[in-house]
Amino acid sequence: MKKTAYILIVLIIILVGGYSYIQLAFPKVGPAPEMLIEITPERIERGEYLAYNVMLCMDCHAVRDWSVYGGPPTPGTEGAGGDRFDQSMGFPGEFYSRNITPAGIGDWTDGEIYRLLTTGVKKDGDPIFPVMPYLNYGKMDPEDIKSVIAFLRTMEPIQASHPESKPDFPFNLILRTLPQEATPMPIPPKEDQIAYGEYLLNAAACADCHTNFEKGKYVGDFLAGGRVFQSPDGSILRSSNLTPHETGLKNWTSKMFVERFKIFVDSTYIPQAVKPGEFQTIMPWAMYAGMKTEDLEAIFAYIQTIEPSDNFVEKYIPASGK
Numbered sequence: 576m577k578k579t580a581y582i583l584i585v586l587i588i589i590l591v592g593g594y595s596y597i598q599l600a601f602p603k604v605g606p607a608p609e610m611l612i613e614i615t616p617e618r619i620e621r622g623e624y625l626a627y628n629v630m631l632c633m634d635c636h637a638v639r640d641w642s643v644y645g646g647p648p649t650p651g652t653e654g655a656g657g658d659r660f661d662q663s664m665g666f667p668g669e670f671y672s673r674n675i676t677p678a679g680i681g682d683w684t685d686g687e688i689y690r691l692l693t694t695g696v697k698k699d700g701d702p703i704f705p706v707m708p709y710l711n712y713g714k715m716d717p718e719d720i721k722s723v724i725a726f727l728r729t730m731e732p733i734q735a736s737h738p739e740s741k742p743d744f745p746f747n748l749i750l751r752t753l754p755q756e757a758t759p760m761p762i763p764p765k766e767d768q769i770a771y772g773e774y775l776l777n778a779a780a781c782a783d784c785h786t787n788f789e790k791g792k793y794v795g796d797f798l799a800g801g802r803v804f805q806s807p808d809g810s811i812l813r814s815s816n817l818t819p820h821e822t823g824l825k826n827w828t829s830k831m832f833v834e835r836f837k838i839f840v841d842s843t844y845i846p847q848a849v850k851p852g853e854f855q856t857i858m859p860w861a862m863y864a865g866m867k868t869e870d871l872e873a874i875f876a877y878i879q880t881i882e883p884s885d886n887f888v889e890k891y892i893p894a895s896g897k
C-alpha cells in the first residue's frame with residue numbers, strides 16, 4: 576500500500592513539474608523585435624498581393640463560403656476572421672481565425688505582429704495553432720513580411736470578435752513546444768526560376784495540404800498528396816499528388832498548370848454554386864487564381880524538379896447514403 580502511495584506521489588510530482596516546465600519554458604522564442612515599419616506604396620502593393628493571392632491571410636482570416644466552389648471568402652469578411660477549425664474536421668481543439676484588421680490588432684506593435692507571423696507567438700506570449708503556416712513564414716524574406724504588415728495597417732477596420740480558441744488536452748501543451756526562432760532567407764531573383772518557385776511554394780504553404788499528414792505528423796513523400804480532409808458532412812477529400820510522376824503532374828505542361836488556376840479569375844466561373852453532397856474542395860482556387868502568371872510558372876518549374884512519387888490518390892469519396 577505504502578509503496579503504491581509513494582509511486583503515486585512521485586508520479587504527481589513529475590506530472591505537475593512537467594506541466595509547469597512546459598508552461599513556463601515554452602514557447603522558446605525571444606521577445607518581439609523593436610521595429611517601426613515604414614508604410615510605402617511599394618510595400619502596400621506587395622503586401623496586398625501576398626495577403627490575398629500567395630500567403631492567403633485573407634482566405635483564412637474571413638468566413639469561407641462553402642456554398643460556392645472552392646469556398647472563397649464571404650465578401651466583406653476578408654481580414655475580419657471568424658473561420659472555425661474544429662474536431663469535426665479532425666483538428667485537436669476549436670480554433671477561430673482572428674480579426675486582423677486594425678480593429679483587431681491595431682494595438683499590436685509592428686514587432687509583435689512580425690514575431691507572430693514568423694514564429695507563431697502572440698502579443699501575450701502564448702502560441703497559436705499551426706494551421707496558420709508560421710513556420711513557413713519564418714523562412715521568408717523579412718521585406719515580404721514587412722510588406723504584409725504595412726498592408727494590414729492600411730486595411731479598413733472591421734468590428735468583429737470571435738470566441739477564444741480552445742486546444743484540447745494534451746495538445747495545449749504540445750502547442751507550446753512548436754514555435755521556433757525564424758530563419759529568414761532572401762527572396763531569390765526571378766531569373767533563378769526554380770529557386771524563386773520554391774520560395775513561393777513555401778510562402779503559399781502548398782506542401783501543408785499536399786503532403787500526407789497522419790496523427791499530427793507529415794508522412795510520405797514531399798508534395799505526394801493524399802492528405803485526408805474530413806468534412807462535417809462525412810465526405811472525404813484528399814489532396815492531389817503534385818510530384819512529376821504519372822500519378823501526379825508528370826503529363827502536365829506549364830500552360831495547363833497556369834490555366835487550371837486562371838480559370839477561376841473568370842467571373843462567369845465563380846461564384847459557382849455547390850449543393851450539399853456535391854463535390855467541394857478546400858483548395859483555395861479563387862485566391863491563388865490572382866497569382867501572377869510568372870509566379871505560377873515558377874512554382875510549376877520548381878515542382879517539376881522534385882522527386883517523383885508513385886502515389887495514386889482517390890480525391891473524393893462522397894458521404895455515404897447522401
Ligand code: HEC
Nearest residue numbers: 630631632635670671672673675691697703704706707740
Ligand atoms: C490556413 C489558415 C491561416 C492562414 C493562411 C493565415 N492565418 Fe493567421 N491565424 C489563423 C488562425 C486559425 C489563427 C488563430 C489561431 C489560434 O487562436 O490558436 C490565426 C492567428 C493570427 C494572428 C493572431 C491574432 C490574435 O489576435 O491573436 C494574426 C496577427 C494572424 N493570424 C495574421 C495572419 C496573416 C497576416 C496571415 C498571412 C500572412 C495569416 N494570418 C495567414 C489562420 C490562418
Ligand code: HEC
Nearest residue numbers: 779780781784812813814815835856857858859863874890
Ligand atoms: C488548404 C489545402 C490546400 C492548399 C493550401 C493547396 N492545395 Fe492544391 N489541392 C488541395 C486539394 C484537397 C486538392 C484536390 C481537390 C481539387 O482538385 O480541388 C487540390 C488540388 C490541386 C491541384 C489539381 C491537381 C489535379 O490533379 O487536378 C493542383 C494543381 C494544386 N492543388 C496545386 C496547388 C498549389 C501549387 C498550391 C500552393 C500554391 C496548393 N495546391 C495549395 C488542397 C490544397
